[in-house]
């Protein structure tokens with residue numbers, strides 16, 4: 423097998439270091455410890471945009487709900503769908519939103535959503551992707567057009583229901599979805615501990631899926647870098663789990679050559695990316711996620727639409743969903759959806775399914791992201807962050823951020 427660095431090691435790690443170094447200085451007045459000369463000018467520009475938006479999200483007052491996310495998770499059940507109005511009404515009566523239902527609150531500035539204990543349920547990061555980076559992804563997405571498919575029938579869930587896709591006659595992009603997944607269970611083998619495989623879109627050597635990922639490697643690395651500071655436990659736990667799959671003794675997948683090839687162009691510590699074109703998203707919860715893990719959603723619209731919203735009714739808030747917005751969210755706990763629109767758009771949804779993370783065996787600990795973890799992570803200088811990262815990846819720790 424050809425020995426070569428994965429994209430995570432070759433690009434994303436440098437960006438993670440840069441973001442953490444700059445943010446710890448900017449927000450908490452610790453010394454700069456980022457490697458100033460290791461990134462291209464273009465990447466530095468993308469990073470500086472991300473730093474400015476994350477810093478603003480941190481310094482702006484959070485939206486706070488007056489309940490504890492652990493209690494909330496206990497109440498919503500093990501595999502919530504978020505689609506039953508009666509169930510959701512009952513949940514909302516016990517766990518009221520931050521703002522009363524009759525007040526239509528729309529937020530457009532970077533911020534975060536907290537519970538009363540300081541756990542961070544979501545980061546809202548509008549405009550964090552530069553226009554140049556957005557243009558790169560839009561251009562690359564054309565490679566995926568032949569792979570985009572509208573489900574041809576509903577299997578009872580909204581995800582496979584074609585009615586949520588726009589009519590192709592009125593669209594700039596072909597409506598549909600393609601899943602780019604290095605590791606998941608084959609259909610019919612869900613959760614049984616059998617070896618994981620890549621999605622069909624990534625099995626072909628240098629196929630369209632792989633070409634797309636290669637062309638958006640900087641975009642992916644920025645996403646990975648953002649995750650490394652807004653949820654270091656998830657990012658580094660996932661990074662370690664993915665890299666361990668490449669070891670000769672790993673039995674997670676039988677097709678290690680395929681995984682090795684994909685990991686050279688896979689720049690985040692998530693285990694999947696859905697590229698979704700021209701679809702509305704009804705209110706839902708992602709029941710297959712782990713309680714404490716973020717999904718990360720990126721909206722890429724063709725033009726400005728001031729009416730496009732991503733909605734979190736359990737929080738009582740709607741966010742303006744402009745192009746280049748990132749919403750990182752506890753997708754299982756926080757019910758969410760995106761309004762119907764006539765704006766042409768892609769959604770890029772990065773995810774890690776709980777069963778897959780369990781199969782990888784690298785992310786067994788539950789560390790809900792919090793204000794305390796954010797500050798603690800950025801209080802570490804670079805050598806201590808590396809030590810903490812290695813402990814997180816080794817999964818043999820109890821208090822991973824204590825040095």
Ligand SMILES: [Fe+2]
Pocket residue numbers: 706707708717753758
């Ligand atoms: Fe979702």
